[in-house]
Amino acid sequence: MNGKNPLHQLLDQLTAQGTHIINLVDSNFHDNGLVPDPDLLAREAASYFTHRRYNPDPRGSIEARRAIARFYAREGITLHPDRILITASSSESYTLLFTQLADPGDRLLLPLPGYPLFEELASFAGLEPDYYPLEPDRGFRPNLSVLESLIQPTTRFILLISPNNPTGAVLGRRDLEDILELGKEYGIMIIFDEVFSSFLYGDSNACDPPSPGEPLPDPTLPSLPRPLSLDTPVPSFTINGISKLCASPDLKLSWLVVHTGGTAPAEPPQPPGTPTPKPTQGYPEDTPLRQDDFLPLDQILQRLETANDVYLNCSSLSQALLPGLLAQVHQDGGITHRIVRLLQQNRETLLTTPGIDSLLPHQPQGGIHCILAVPACQGDDEGLALDILSTLGILVHPGYLYGIDDYPALVITLLKDPAVFKPAIESLVSYLRTLGDANK
Known part of the structure; x- marks a missing residue:
């Protein structure tokens, strides 16, 4: 029995067919090239094993x-x-x-x-x-x-x-x-x-x-x-x-x-040498x-x-x-600052994308996700996410996964290579605007 929802069943099907998918829900830091300084970890680990x-x-x-x-x-x-x-x-x-x-x-x-x-x-x-x-x-x-x-x-x-x-x-x-x-x-x-x-x-x-x-x-x-x-x-x-x-x-x-x-x-x-309580x-x-x-x-x-x-x-x-x-959290150039700069850049791209105002119920102030409201959409948000995946090759999450049922909504991540995020969000917003115009 396949326990995957329809969205991920379609994702598996398209991936097996060799379709290029832009994943706008993947919040895995490592998949997005964000890892702490390996030299820092190696030094700390070496000290640990030396005094283990x-x-x-x-x-x-x-x-x-x-x-x-x-x-x-x-x-x-x-x-x-x-x-x-x-x-x-x-x-x-x-x-x-x-x-x-x-x-x-x-x-x-x-x-x-x-x-x-x-x-x-x-x-x-x-x-x-x-x-x-x-x-x-x-x-x-x-x-x-x-x-x-x-x-x-x-x-x-x-x-x-x-x-x-x-x-x-x-x-x-x-x-x-x-x-x-x-x-x-x-x-x-x-x-x-x-x-x-x-x-x-x-x-x-x-x-x-x-x-x-x-x-x-x-x-x-x-x-x-x-x-x-x-x-x-x-x-x-x-x-x-x-x-x-x-x-x-x-x-x-x-x-x-x-x-x-x-x-x-x-x-x-x-003082040095104080025993652990x-x-x-x-x-x-x-x-x-x-x-x-x-x-x-x-x-x-x-x-x-x-x-x-x-x-x-x-x-x-x-x-x-x-x-x-x-x-390193408060150090410029550390992993935390790198993440923040990437998120800020993608947020700025999001906020300046033509047509985004009608889709953004609230500008995100922090975190790594964002909600897009699509009030002009007919049907449920899962059907919309399926259409976006099959038509654009972009994976987004339907809002119902997060308990949003008052209005059709999509959830995306800002944790993405800016060179990938910018064309993807422009394509997504253009598609949603066209869909909204068609449903008026």
């Missing part, structure tokens, strides 16, 4: 966690390494939260449109998803009153993704503060997913509309309001990793930061979780640490490579 010694810590190696703390310190955020747990993937981080801090049958609020992964992770943990809409006329940002109306007595988590996948919207500081207050009022934990947080465009710090009388922000200075810089009145969690940040999904390293009641003070400077011992009590009675911070950390200790999935080699990888 297995010394597992259920939170992750102290050197790796200190490197993460330094990464945030570059943005003025103080973070104690003891608030960090290293995992093998963001999916594993979610699984720790869902299984250790919620009970089967509890609910979580997910953004829609959204990436079709979280439902599966919730299902594995026995949680039930509800969806809050991200509306184009609001810049794909949450409507607080609608979000509040969806809260149920068993709602345990609200998930926020910024920059969002696939909308490209970036949440402003007031968005984050308002939702944290909502969590405080209803006793709900907040999860912040910022895996695309370093992929911002020039106007990303304009995500907070100015209040009357406030000066407009400088649109040339991209910035991201990070939840770690805010006081968090409820247990909150930030998820990030090197899969996107350093174009290293194969190294399988993510991290989970626990923050509540303000940011923890930075770790005091450690011993991990917390013992299993936490199996205390039933109630919405109006959060576990204390130390018990939250202990539950997560104990579960992480069961698997110890993240390899010691990847953790040894982490300090070098994170050190």
